[in-house]
Amino acid sequence: GEELSTLSTITKAESTNDDGSSPGSLQQFFGEEMRNAFPGLKLQCAMHNQVISEPSPAVLKHVGHKFHEVFQLKQACYADLPVTKILEMMESNSLESAPTQALLNVVYGILDETAETMNGKIPHHVACLLRKAVQEMGQRLSTQADHLRTQNNLYRADEEKHRSKIKELEALVSVSRKETKHVTVQPQQIRSRRKKNISWFSASTLLKCFRPTSQTANSKLEEQEVEKQELMKLVKENEKNILELAAMRQELDIVGMVHKFCSLEMEAEAKAAIAILQLKIKELECLLADSNNKVKELEASFESKCQSWIMKEKIYQSFIHFQFEAMQKLRSSSEAIKQEVLETQKRYSFELNHLESKLKAVTDAAGNYHEVLKENHKLFSELQDLKGNIRVYCRIRPFLPGQTEKLSTIENISENGQLVIANPSKPGKDGQRSFKFNKIFGPDATQGEVFADIQPFVKSVVDGYNVCIFAYGQTGSGKTYTMTGPTGATEEEWGVNYLALNHLFKVSQDRKCNTVYEVAVQMVEIYNEQVRDLLSSDAVPEACMHPVISTSDVLDLMDIGFKNRAVSATALNARSSRSHSIVTVHVRGRNVKTGTVLYGNLHLIDLAGSERVDRSEVTGHRLREAQHINKSLSSLGDVIFALAKKSPHVPYRNSKLTQVLQSSLGGQAKTIMLVQLNPDATSFSESMSTLKFAERVSGVELGAAQSSKEEKDVRELLEQMASLKDKIAEKDEEIRRLKSLRDLKPRIPQQQQLYHKFDMGKLCSSAFLHFRLQTDHQRLDLQKPTQGLKASRTDSTQPSTSVRKSLSSTSISPFPRR
Numbered sequence: 001g002e003e004l005s006t007l008s009t010i011t012k013a014e015s016t017n018d019d020g021s022s023p024g025s026l027q028q029f030f031g032e033e034m035r036n037a038f039p040g041l042k043l044q045c046a047m048h049n050q051v052i053s054e055p056s057p058a059v060l061k062h063v064g065h066k067f068h069e070v071f072q073l074k075q076a077c078y079a080d081l082p083v084t085k086i087l088e089m090m091e092s093n094s095l096e097s098a099p100t101q102a103l104l105n106v107v108y109g110i111l112d113e114t115a116e117t118m119n120g121k122i123p124h125h126v127a128c129l130l131r132k133a134v135q136e137m138g139q140r141l142s143t144q145a146d147h148l149r150t151q152n153n154l155y156r157a158d159e160e161k162h163r164s165k166i167k168e169l170e171a172l173v174s175v176s177r178k179e180t181k182h183v184t185v186q187p188q189q190i191r192s193r194r195k196k197n198i199s200w201f202s203a204s205t206l207l208k209c210f211r212p213t214s215q216t217a218n219s220k221l222e223e224q225e226v227e228k229q230e231l232m233k234l235v236k237e238n239e240k241n242i243l244e245l246a247a248m249r250q251e252l253d254i255v256g257m258v259h260k261f262c263s264l265e266m267e268a269e270a271k272a273a274i275a276i277l278q279l280k281i282k283e284l285e286c287l288l289a290d291s292n293n294k295v296k297e298l299e300a301s302f303e304s305k306c307q308s309w310i311m312k313e314k315i316y317q318s319f320i321h322f323q324f325e326a327m328q329k330l331r332s333s334s335e336a337i338k339q340e341v342l343e344t345q346k347r348y349s350f351e352l353n354h355l356e357s358k359l360k361a362v363t364d365a366a367g368n369y370h371e372v373l374k375e376n377h378k379l380f381s382e383l384q385d386l387k388g389n390i391r392v393y394c395r396i397r398p399f400l401p402g403q404t405e406k407l408s409t410i411e412n413i414s415e416n417g418q419l420v421i422a423n424p425s426k427p428g429k430d431g432q433r434s435f436k437f438n439k440i441f442g443p444d445a446t447q448g449e450v451f452a453d454i455q456p457f458v459k460s461v462v463d464g465y466n467v468c469i470f471a472y473g474q475t476g477s478g479k480t481y482t483m484t485g486p487t488g489a490t491e492e493e494w495g496v497n498y499l500a501l502n503h504l505f506k507v508s509q510d511r512k513c514n515t516v517y518e519v520a521v522q523m524v525e526i527y528n529e530q531v532r533d534l535l536s537s538d539a540v541p542e543a544c545m546h547p548v549i550s551t552s553d554v555l556d557l558m559d560i561g562f563k564n565r566a567v568s569a570t571a572l573n574a575r576s577s578r579s580h581s582i583v584t585v586h587v588r589g590r591n592v593k594t595g596t597v598l599y600g601n602l603h604l605i606d607l608a609g610s611e612r613v614d615r616s617e618v619t620g621h622r623l624r625e626a627q628h629i630n631k632s633l634s635s636l637g638d639v640i641f642a643l644a645k646k647s648p649h650v651p652y653r654n655s656k657l658t659q660v661l662q663s664s665l666g667g668q669a670k671t672i673m674l675v676q677l678n679p680d681a682t683s684f685s686e687s688m689s690t691l692k693f694a695e696r697v698s699g700v701e702l703g704a705a706q707s708s709k710e711e712k713d714v715r716e717l718l719e720q721m722a723s724l725k726d727k728i729a730e731k732d733e734e735i736r737r738l739k740s741l742r743d744l745k746p747r748i749p750q751q752q753q754l755y756h757k758f759d760m761g762k763l764c765s766s767a768f769l770h771f772r773l774q775t776d777h778q779r780l781d782l783q784k785p786t787q788g789l790k791a792s793r794t795d796s797t798q799p800s801t802s803v804r805k806s807l808s809s810t811s812i813s814p815f816p817r818r
């Protein structure tokens, strides 16, 4: 009974479920087989005993609350379990005390959860739990295996014991059989000896058998009766023993069979369970390794993140610290600034009062300054007058890049305006001649340097003076270069024409607060004693005036004018100007405060080449051209010398050039003659004649220049008259235009474009009106020289700039057209 109980306990230990119930097959087998074989056997009870390796119910009860607390949460998942709870449970040996099935449930639960929800990732604490549960099961398995081995040994020992007992019993049975046989044989022998009185039943044998009872027969019979009863007892006992033995054998066989069967089944189950568990352990190890790797990765990334956050924290802290310090500094500096501002305010208010009084003094001084400025202007003009109104500047051009023979006639140039020129055919002092002019510009002089000495004269135009600048010299000596600049000139290479107009615009801008200026430009050429408007192809009797408001307007106009200029190649210059070109700039300024109006004009003249006819080696048409040029130049000389001699008759009308320049060559005008020289030795004689002419001119005194300032009332009267005259002129012009329409010829397209651009009606008609007013007024004055105010003014001032006037007085209207 004990052995069976132990056996069933072992069986139960290996096959009992955690809830105490046995697995179906084994329990059924034991339950039915054993009950059938041994109805009295308390197998069922034994099977409910606890397994050795399973925790006892008492232990389970003690620790169960923790385990259930943690794992009986049906809805929660393992990953959500608090780490503290799991740790607490693991430390308190709850797992070791938990039933195996619960542990397996935990393992399966974690695996399912990992597979289903967490994509193979196991949180660290759950992985620890898993490892612990698997360890626990592994331990249990090894304990159970040990236990099984021990039980098996015990069982074998028991079996051996049983077998020896059976052998003993068998020996006992055989002995008892022999005794029984002997006992059964003896009475029979006695009975047969009695009945047959067989002699062979010797007295000795009977004596041996019944020696104690030989004295009395009765007592012997009684003894025999007792022995017989004892024998019967023995036989019964023997029979009983045989029955027991048979039953034990049967039982032993059954138990052996059951044990064998159980052993086999348990072995198979244990092997299968071990295999499954090993597989699971491997899987779990893999998962554990993965999760360990992931944990390491996470730890590494966490570590690096921690580091970076620590770094950031440090940076932020230092930044905050820096900001805080900066804020403190700012606060203190703002305080200091506040103080400073307050002090400054005090100081400023004090200084402001001081300045106010000073400003008053300065305002008074400024009034005086304007007076002084006026005085300066007056003094400058007087200085100009003292120097003489004709200024002669000499400019020597450099040798040209292609020139190989560079034999120069220029011996010396001094600062004081002295020029020594040497005759290459007469070496030494005899061949030298010195000239004195107002200024000499050497070959290295720039356009800007030349203009710097002309600039004050240009400026005087806006003060109401008439100024005439002309370039004189033989062909190729640099007249056009000085007046206009080289072809495609940059701003630095601009000639006097552009620089003068640029300066006029600048001065007019500077003075716009006081005086409003209007500027207009005319451009004509005198070719073969005929005057031609370079900016118009209309058959009009006077050169058109084009209002300009900027230097770029002037550049556009001059570009067209120079393209229209008569040029041809000569033996001395590949592109020689065979005409005199005259750019006239009209300036009208009105003082916005006083209403005073002033007029000034500037003549910029590029004369034709002054060389002698024989040197130019021209004939026919070109000869006539050269003769006209020479004639006009000699007329210019005659006018200048007549003025120098203060001759009563000045021969202005001997040439178109002197007629056009009449207003600028009189006593009111300021004249600059730019004498151009070619330094080449071959041009010596031409240079000599040029210099001699210039020398004579420089000795001329034309008298004091006068400004054209008019008083307001005079101007108003003049304007009234001018408007009347203007109307008459408009009518005349209309008649002329109608006449001209009859024989109108095709126009030059480029010029047409410009007329559109500078359409007088569209643009600034007022400027044109005033200039026409002036010219008409002057023409009127010329026609009636003795009439009142105008007559006296005309007498004293000479006629002002007017191409038209010159043309009308020489009856060459309308302009000849090319």
Ligand SMILES: Nc1ncnc2c1ncn2[C@@H]1O[C@H](COP(=O)(O)OP(=O)(O)OP(=O)(O)O)[C@@H](O)[C@H]1O
Pocket (backbone or CB within 6 Å): 396, 397, 398, 400, 443, 473, 474, 475, 476, 477, 478, 479, 480, 481, 482, 486, 573, 575, 576, 577, 578, 607, 608, 609, 610, 676
């Ligand atoms: N100061 C100078 N610096 C450099 N080159 C110059 C200078 N003066 C004149 N030249 C050059 O000399 C050549 C002749 O000059 P320019 O045409 O101006 O002479 P010109 O006196 O106007 O001749 P013409 O009477 O035939 O028109 C040109 O190639 C010009 O560029």
